[in-house]
Amino acid sequence: MASILAVDDSASMRQMVSFTLKGAGYTVVEAVDGVDALNKAKGQKFDCVVTDVNMPNKDGITLIKDLRGLPDYKFIPMLMLTTESGMDKKQAGKAAGATGWIVKPFNPEQLLKTIKKVLG
Amino acid sequence: MSIDMAQFHQVFFEESFEGLDVMETGLLNLDMGDVDDEEINTIFRAAHYIKGGSGTFGFTSVSDFTHVMETLLDEMRDGRRQVTQTAVDVLLGSVDCLREMLTAISDEQDVDEARVAEHKKTLEIELNGGEVKTDSATETGSEAVVSEAGTITDSSVNSDGEQGWHIAFSPHAHLLKTGNDPVRMFRELSHLGELTATVDFQGVPGFYDLDPEECHLSWDLKIAGDIPEAEIDDIFDWVEEECDLAIQPLSAKSTKAEQSAATQTVDESIQAKTEKTPLQAETAKPVPATENSKPKNDKNKEAAKSGAKGSSSIRVDTGKIDTLINMVGELVITQSMLSLVGEHFELNKLDQLKNGLSQLERHTRELQESVMNIRMLPISFVFSRFPRLVHDLSTKLDKKIELVLVGENTEVDKTVVELLSDPLVHLVRNSLDHGIEMPADRIAAGKPETGTITLEAYHRGGNIVIEVKDDGKGLNKDVLRAKAIEKGLIDEAAILTDKQTYELIFMAGFSTAEKLTDVSGRGVGMDVVRRNIQTLGGNIEIISELGKGSTIAIHLPLTLAILDGQSIAVGDERFIIPLGAIIESVNVNESMINRVAGKGETFRLRDEYIPIVRMHEIFGVKTAQALKLTDGLLVVVEGQGMRCGLFIDDLLGQQQVVIKSLEANYRKVEGVSGATILGDGSVALILDIPGLVRLSNQ
Numbered sequence: 001m002a003s004i005l006a007v008d009d010s011a012s013m014r015q016m017v018s019f020t021l022k023g024a025g026y027t028v029v030e031a032v033d034g035v036d037a038l039n040k041a042k043g044q045k046f047d048c049v050v051t052d053v054n055m056p057n058k059d060g061i062t063l064i065k066d067l068r069g070l071p072d073y074k075f076i077p078m079l080m081l082t083t084e085s086g087m088d089k090k091q092a093g094k095a096a097g098a099t100g101w102i103v104k105p106f107n108p109e110q111l112l113k114t115i116k117k118v119l120g
Numbered sequence: 121m122s123i124d125m126a127q128f129h130q131v132f133f134e135e136s137f138e139g140l141d142v143m144e145t146g147l148l149n150l151d152m153g154d155v156d157d158e159e160i161n162t163i164f165r166a167a168h169y170i171k172g173g174s175g176t177f178g179f180t181s182v183s184d185f186t187h188v189m190e191t192l193l194d195e196m197r198d199g200r201r202q203v204t205q206t207a208v209d210v211l212l213g214s215v216d217c218l219r220e221m222l223t224a225i226s227d228e229q230d231v232d233e234a235r236v237a238e239h240k241k242t243l244e245i246e247l248n249g250g251e252v253k254t255d256s257a258t259e260t261g262s263e264a265v266v267s268e269a270g271t272i273t274d275s276s277v278n279s280d281g282e283q284g285w286h287i288a289f290s291p292h293a294h295l296l297k298t299g300n301d302p303v304r305m306f307r308e309l310s311h312l313g314e315l316t317a318t319v320d321f322q323g324v325p326g327f328y329d330l331d332p333e334e335c336h337l338s339w340d341l342k343i344a345g346d347i348p349e350a351e352i353d354d355i356f357d358w359v360e361e362e363c364d365l366a367i368q369p370l371s372a373k374s375t376k377a378e379q380s381a382a383t384q385t386v387d388e389s390i391q392a393k394t395e396k397t398p399l400q401a402e403t404a405k406p407v408p409a410t411e412n413s414k415p416k417n418d419k420n421k422e423a424a425k426s427g428a429k430g431s432s433s434i435r436v437d438t439g440k441i442d443t444l445i446n447m448v449g450e451l452v453i454t455q456s457m458l459s460l461v462g463e464h465f466e467l468n469k470l471d472q473l474k475n476g477l478s479q480l481e482r483h484t485r486e487l488q489e490s491v492m493n494i495r496m497l498p499i500s501f502v503f504s505r506f507p508r509l510v511h512d513l514s515t516k517l518d519k520k521i522e523l524v525l526v527g528e529n530t531e532v533d534k535t536v537v538e539l540l541s542d543p544l545v546h547l548v549r550n551s552l553d554h555g556i557e558m559p560a561d562r563i564a565a566g567k568p569e570t571g572t573i574t575l576e577a578y579h580r581g582g583n584i585v586i587e588v589k590d591d592g593k594g595l596n597k598d599v600l601r602a603k604a605i606e607k608g609l610i611d612e613a614a615i616l617t618d619k620q621t622y623e624l625i626f627m628a629g630f631s632t633a634e635k636l637t638d639v640s641g642r643g644v645g646m647d648v649v650r651r652n653i654q655t656l657g658g659n660i661e662i663i664s665e666l667g668k669g670s671t672i673a674i675h676l677p678l679t680l681a682i683l684d685g686q687s688i689a690v691g692d693e694r695f696i697i698p699l700g701a702i703i704e705s706v707n708v709n710e711s712m713i714n715r716v717a718g719k720g721e722t723f724r725l726r727d728e729y730i731p732i733v734r735m736h737e738i739f740g741v742k743t744a745q746a747l748k749l750t751d752g753l754l755v756v757v758e759g760q761g762m763r764c765g766l767f768i769d770d771l772l773g774q775q776q777v778v779i780k781s782l783e784a785n786y787r788k789v790e791g792v793s794g795a796t797i798l799g800d801g802s803v804a805l806i807l808d809i810p811g812l813v814r815l816s817n818q
Contacts, residue, residue: 009165011131011135012128012129012131012132012135013169013172013173013176015128015131016125016176016177019128054164054165054168068297074297074333075297075299075301075333077299077300077301078299081172083171083172094298094358094361097298097299098298098299099298099300099358100300100357100358101358104172104176105172105175105176105177105183107125108125117308118301118304120304120307
């Protein structure tokens with residue numbers, strides 16, 4: 001089953017994302033910010049990355065940009081969790097190489113639906 | 121699949137409260153003249169997080185409220201809005217309001233809607249009346265247009281009875297590098313209806329020019345079925361900018377046979393590049409927040425219900441848990457070693473057994489320490505609320521005060537931390553209100569205009585000491601004395617030491633404030649503070665110098681679960697006296713003993729007369745060996761500033777005991793604060809010294 005890297009500095013969101021995805025049978029590794037995520041992504045190849053945008057140390061957009069630079073992550077779907085007000089963030093994310101986004105607030109069903117969209 | 125979101129609520133609340141603290145600290149740290157971008161960013165992130173979380177977990181009124189704060193902060197962050205003191209104050213107020221909302225929701229109480237609405241209005245006024253022209257009005261306008269257009273498109277589709285869509289999709293070469301994959305998109309489309317795809321190879325370059333990481337194909341897609349356009353849009357939502365896309369409804373009358381012929385016309389229509397207008401593209405976006413964020417109190421409560429059952433949890437540093445796991449590992453090794461020894465025990469294995477046992481003892485002790493350590497929290501949990509308190513109160517009182525925090529990382533038991541908060545607030549308020557003088561008075565007294573309040577925590581022995589120090593006017597002994605006499609608390613002729621005079625302020629019904637303010641001085645106060653501290657097994661002392669300031673020091677045990685005790689023997693019974701309460705132990709001779717008719721026995725220790733408590737009488741121990749005072753020992757103990765001598769048979773060892781509640785397992789017994797289980801399995805009662813002293817003085 002596909003493995004997913006879930007990145008969010010908020011523990012409750014991270015738990016929610018991780019719990020939902022694990023429930024659907026995915027293998028999930030959690031990271032607390034961009035720096036943590038990048039380290040984890042280098043140690044193991046994930047099939048998909050789901051990241052929050054606003055984070056300390058390294059934000060989601062920089063993370064996506066950095067990951068896209070790695071050969072292993074050239075074509076890996078990367079989704080960002082963003083709020084409806086963040087249209088400019090979506091643009092910045094796309095420019096950095098994000099595959100798509102999940103609009104916050106979202107519920108577990110929406111999350112799974114979106115993940116299925118990229119992982120099947 | 122359905123997931124119970126309530127399981128995440130507890131974490132969400134904890135994080136939200138932390139976020140609020142972060143916002144508060146950040147806001148207080150903001151320097152109007154020179155605003156630190158990172159500070160604003162941190163505040164923004166906290167607000168952003170609370171908004172996102174509350175939206176996700178169904179607390180719409182919270183997310184609605186935070187949204188306004190977030191917008192305000194966002195403008196500050198982008199430099200579109202000046203950071204003003206008014207704005208900061210409004211935000212601080214909102215933090216309070218938000219905290220109340222979250223507390224109410226997590227406690228399953230009603231949210232004070234009126235207060236929330238009022239605060240939100242203040243925020244909105246600040247947002248709109250600030251120094252920046254917001255474009256929120258235009259945004260709302262365009263949203264309205266969008267949704268209108270959306271309805272029109274959708275309804276036209278339905279009324280025409282469209283049977284499907286024709287999609288011309290030419291991805292740009294770099295599409296794959298965003299992690300998007302046409303094949304996956306087609307798979308999604310095929311879930312919606314029957315999909316026919318025709319690929320166009322024309323864009324593919326010659327073999328030598330071919331970059332396998334680029335996409336040079338384009339597709340002609342037909343999808344049959346009654347599908348809302350929004351669902352098609354959804355699938356292409358992420359790649360809108362990475363492709364040329366044209367979505368056209370199939371002709372209503374086109375039948376299967378006619379379809380090939382129809383392709384021609386459709387192609388023409390593509391060439392006409394009737395691309396979707398941006399306006400239509402917007403229709404796929406989620407409903408504007410305003411629509412689903414009306415405060416729904418019931419729903420909020422519903423959502424909170426199973427999440428917060430008043431359970432209290434604690435965040436523990438992973439390092440501490442690792443230590444614990446390590447210790448348990450060691451313990452398991454020792455245990456297996458011992459069981460090996462025990463399996464075929466011979467006398468020559470005695471050394472091994474002794475070794476094992478001493479190892480077991482060491483590991484158990486370390487394990488105990490590590491477990492206790494888990495409950496330890498830095499005192500900063502209490503201290504962190506004071507910058508705000510001092511900020512607010514000093515503004516209110518027109519005083520200039522600087523707060524200095526020292527030793528914030530000093531760790532103390534969680535229960536102590538929680539119970540310490542209120543007494544400390546009271547003490548700091550007192551210092552602010554009564555201690556520090558008005559700026560003018562300070563200058564007149566030759567002091568710096570700005571007063572200083574220092575909160576300091578440090579460890580001393582098995583205790584934690586917390587000091588509240590101010591450089592204000594100090595306590596005036598004459599005023600205290602006059603006041604106490606006026607209130608009838610002491611006799612006019614009473615001779616008091618300095619210490620006793622200062623301690624007058626701990627007496628019930630004593631307040632020196634010339635007028636009562638809402639900051640402090642409601643008459644109930646210091647007596648309650650002292651009682652609370654004593655309940656925690658601590659004591660409180662005052663050092664003061666007129667004109668220079670006062671220091672109030674609170675001494676507390678580090679933990680409430682373990683006690684350093686002196687075990688004593690009275691007949692067959694064992695009792696535990698908290699070590700800190702013991703002054704000394706003495707043998708008395710007949711000449712020291714006084715018997716006062718109707719007032720019991722006292723003995724003279726240096727120049728002091730100390731009442732005697734015969735333990736065997738109070739606790740009905742029939743096996744007591746020493747019945748004459750000269751045969752046993754008198755342990756002098758102190759509680760609530762008074763002393764008494766406990767008459768016992770003998771002193772045994774000192775040891776740490778684990779406190780078990782007697783009230784929870786039996787009922788409250790006067791003179792006893794709890795019980796513990798000794799090494800031999802017997803139960804020993806832990807003496808409540810203040811209670812016994814009270815008894816003896818009656």
